[in-house]
Amino acid sequence: AQTVTQSQPEMSVQEAETVTLSCTYDTSESNYYLFWYKQPPSRQMILVIRQEAYKQQNATENRFSVNFQKAAKSFSLKISDSQLGDTAMYFCAFMNPAGGSYIPTFGRGTSLIVHP
Amino acid sequence: GAVVSQHPSRVICKSGTSVKIECRSLDFQATTMFWYRQFPKQSLMLMATSNEGSKATYEQGVEKDKFLINHASLTLSTLTVTSAHPEDSSFYICSARAPNRQGATGNTIYFGEGSWLTVV
Numbered sequence: 001a002q003t004v005t006q007s008q009p010e011m012s013v014q015e016a017e018t019v020t021l022s023c024t025y026d027t028s029e030s031n032y033y034l035f036w037y038k039q040p041p042s043r044q045m046i047l048v049i050r051q052e053a054y055k056q057q058n059a060t061e062n063r064f065s066v067n068f069q070k071a072a073k074s075f076s077l078k079i080s081d082s083q084l085g086d087t088a089m090y091f092c093a094f095m096n097p098a099g100g101s102y103i104p105t106f107g108r109g110t111s112l113i114v115h116p
Numbered sequence: 117g118a119v120v121s122q123h124p125s126r127v128i129c130k131s132g133t134s135v136k137i138e139c140r141s142l143d144f145q146a147t148t149m150f151w152y153r154q155f156p157k158q159s160l161m162l163m164a165t166s167n168e169g170s171k172a173t174y175e176q177g178v179e180k181d182k183f184l185i186n187h188a189s190l191t192l193s194t195l196t197v198t199s200a201h202p203e204d205s206s207f208y209i210c211s212a213r214a215p216n217r218q219g220a221t222g223n224t225i226y227f228g229e230g231s232w233l234t235v236v
Contacts, residue, residue, distance in 0.1 A: 033223055043154070043207055045227035091159065097223060101165070102148055102213050104225050108159045 002027045004094050006107035013082045014115050020067075021077045021110045023092030030054075033095045034068065034075045035104070040088040048090070051075065082114045119143055120212045122228025129200055129235055137195045137231045139210030145190035146212035150225070151183075154207045163208075166193040200235040207232055 003026045013019035025034070036048040051059045051068050058066050063080045079086055089111050095104040119142040129135045139149055147168045152160040164185050165173045172185035182204075184196040193212075197204055209230040214221050 035225065037227070043209070043230045045160075045209065045211070045230075047224065047226065050224055093225070095223065095225065102223070103150070103162070103165060104211075106159050 002029075002094050002096060002105045004092055004105050004107040006090075006092055006110050008110045009108070010111045010113070012113045012115060013079075015082055015084060017082055018078060018080045019082055019112065021079075021090050021092075021112065023075045023077070023107055025073050025075065025092075025094045025105075027073070027094065027096060029096050029098055031097065033097070034066075035093040035095070036064070036066070036075075036077045037091045037093060038086075038088045039091060039109075040085075045091070049077065079112075084114050084116060086112060087114045088112060120146075120210065120226045120228045122210050122231055124231060125229055126232045127234070129233070131201055131235055132199055134196055134198045135200060135233060137197075137208055137210075137233075139193045139195070139212065139228050141191045141212040141214075141226075144212075144214045144221075146193075147190060147215065149187060149193040149210055149212045151185060151193070151195050152209045152211070154209060154230075160209065163195075197233065200233070202235045205233055205235045 005024045032053045034051040038046045038048050049059050049061050065078045067076045089109045091109045092107040093104045121140045123138045149166040151163045163178045166185045166187040168187045174180045187193040211225045211227045214224050
């Protein structure tokens with residue numbers, strides 16, 4: 001079974017600075033998808049970034065980028081120029097299409113606080 | 117981006133009654149939808165996988181007779197909490213998988229806004 005580990009329960013950063021959230025996963029599959037989701041106090045899960053395992057290039061969405069290390073099974077999220085609105089829970093997720101189930105596995109989350 | 121809509125966002129019901137929560141994919145067809153329950157300060161707990169045209173697959177420990185899931189069309193899945201009790205009060209959230217044929221967004225999981233259920 002796949003597992004996703006987010007080793008940082010809480011993180012804090014000053015506004016305008018950069019922060020990196022870590023995520024590691026365990027799988028024997030070679031084809032899969034990785035995601036980062038943001039959950040603000042409203043509780044809605046917002047897709048931040050998506051990475052396909054067969055693509056070596058790291059995904060980037062504006063201030064958000066990932067460092068995808070397939071061999072190390074690591075998928076960290078870097079937030080540049082942090083803003084107050086980035087304060088939220090961040091969940092890393094893994095999805096394996098093998099067998100057609102597509103059931104995603106989520107980490108326990110990292111609570112990020114951006115200080116003014 | 118793709119949109120998944122969940123309704124109602126908040127619902128209060130009396131103990132012993134049933135309540136239905138709807139999850140709709142607005143701009144793509146979702147053969148698979150997922151229902152989660154989230155306790156305070158915790159991650160998402162998968163309750164069941166909803167497959168269009170077939171029975172839902174429930175996770176271990178989830179009462180299928182209590183949490184009825186129906187996925188009657190490619191854009192709608194419903195969760196009905198039957199004979200609700202106060203301990204069923206929680207945040208329920210659905211998600212839908214955009215199919216592979218949709219290019220860059222394919223095989224991406226999109227979430228609804230979530231539903232707060234309070235049983236009094």
